[in-house]
Amino acid sequence: MSDLKEAKASKAKPLKNVLLAGLYNQPRSGYEMTKWLQMAGQHCWSVEHSSVYPALRELEKDGLIKSERAPGTRGPERSIYSVTDAGREELTAWVANGSPRPAIKDEQILRVLCFDLLPRETALQQIRAVRADHQAQLEFFLERQAVLTEHQLGPLLVTRRGVLAEQAYIAWCDEVAEMIARRPT
Amino acid sequence: MSDLKEAKASKAKPLKNVLLAGLYNQPRSGYEMTKWLQMAGQHCWSVEHSSVYPALRELEKDGLIKSERAPGTRGPERSIYSVTDAGREELTAWVANGSPRPAIKDEQILRVLCFDLLPRETALQQIRAVRADHQAQLEFFLERQAVLTEHQLGPLLVTRRGVLAEQAYIAWCDEVAEMIARRPT
DNA sequence: ACAATCATGTAATAAGTTACATGATTAA
DNA sequence: TTAATCATGTAACTTATTACATGATTGT
Structure with missing residues (x-):
């Protein structure tokens, strides 16, 4: 049954690798990691x-990973985790592999597919709200981008992805709004 | 932050609403829906x-939804589902609600965060492969876009989202490749 | 005849969320 | 002192995937 199972690195629990990557970037507590x-x-x-x-x-x-108890500078005591040498090896092996395509679950796109079910003004309001949400997220990424240099290449590239993704989403919202506005009633 | 949360409607089983939206767009069999x-x-x-x-x-x-058995024109018999009046009502209520932010699960971004663990050439190869994958997907969307008109507004807007999203991903890959190439060894 | 694709289904398992809990610290 | 935030944890549940199955039809 499970002979080849858990030798090493084989059965990837995706979240574990994500956490490893995050902690490699910077040691963090569980709370900080979540945030x-x-x-x-x-x-x-x-x-x-x-x-x-x-x-x-x-x-x-x-x-x-290993943890160190740190006295809470502004909060209760927490455990700060950091990657061990073994973890670094695991992480390197994972990073070297390519990813499957990201699994997207975006209900909004399907809603737009059915926008002809709604009165024009309702649809417009919705897409404006969605746009505003992504605009706020874009601004967050732009602020981060502004304080990062090429010395923190990893974080900078992750932030760039955020910027580009949000800009693309906003551009799509604008197209949707324009097309809906022009739609014959 | 945003008021997109919810307004009270169907106890969301997300996949069900997604299927409803897809079938409203066009009646399909389970096989076709999956594809x-x-x-x-x-x-x-x-x-x-x-x-x-x-x-x-x-x-x-x-x-x-309701199903009709259709003789397989090029395949065995299958059930073609279409949305009923009740389904249309449910769907309308769902479409009227805003969506939560899409939940993204993209391992590749985390891999890029840790690219300093890899030799430059390995990292470059990986990001080139990812780019090629998204380029192929982009071309698929562009072909669909070319045959759609404003009379099929929903499908056109969904396709536009695909185009814009893939273009943004490709642009990011290019930035990553450029920064990695310039990186000091 | 054979492979490929069409087409549908079930069972075991994995993965992650929601809701429920607790308690400490800080700012008003 | 009260609310907010920091910080961690568990249990029940939902959701979706992987692997296992079956069988028909079409093209070669």
């Missing part, structure tokens, strides 16, 4: 804290 | 056939 994935990394791998904490403990149990 | 979601709709809602068939049967049981 990072939900803010800066929203466009990489969105996840809830209830998935993060157990995964971190497993990674530590596997010896891929 | 559509994996090709044209890859950038909307990726899913496996094993999720599609049970969901379709549930939708039919709920009276939101």
Whole structure:
């Protein structure tokens, strides 16, 4: 049954590799990791804290990361995780492999597909709200971009992805709005 | 942050609404639906056939869609599903609500974050392969776009989203390649 | 005849969310 | 002192994937 199973690195739990990548970038607590994935990394791998904490403990149990207790400078005590040498090896192997295409789950696009079910003004309002949401996200990425240099190449490129993705989404929203506005009633 | 959250409507089983939207756009069999979601709709809602068939049967049981047996013109007999009046109502309510932000799961971005773990040439090869993949997808969308008119506004806008998204991804790949190439060894 | 594709289905498992909990610290 | 945020955790549940199956039809 499970003979070749868990020798090493074979069965990729995607979240584990994501966390490894995040911690390699910078040591973080579970809380900070969650925030990072939900803010800066929203466009990489969105996840809830209830998935993060157990995964971190497993990674530590596997010896891929280690934790240090840090007194809370502005908050209670927390565990700061960082990647071990073994974790770095695992991570390198994972990074060297190509990815499958990202799995997208965007309901909004399907809503637009059916916009002829709505009165024009309702549809327009919705797409404007969506645009505003992505505009806010774009501004967040632009601010990060402004403080990053080529010395932090990884974070800079991740942020660039955020900028380009949000700009593309906004451009699409504008096209949608324009076409809807021109639509015959 | 945003007021896109929810307004009270269908207890969202997301896939069901996605299928409803797809069938409203055009009646399809389970097989065709799966293909559509994996090709044209890859950038909307990726899913496996094993999720599609049970969901379709549930939708039919709920009276939101109905099926007709069609003799296989080029294949065995299949069931063609289409949206009922009740389904259309449900769909309209769903379309009227805003979406939460799309949940993205893109390992590739995290790999790029850690590209300093790889030799320059390995990283470049990988990003070139990713670029080629998205280039192929872009060409697929461009071909669809060419045969659509403003009379099929929904499908056209969905296709435009594909085009813009792939162009943005390709532009990012190019930035990554350029920065990696300039990176000091 | 054979492979490829069309077409559908089920079972076991994986992965992640929601809801439920707890408690500490900080700013008003 | 009260609310907000920091910080972590568990249990039940939902959702979707992988692997396993079956069989028909079409092109070569």
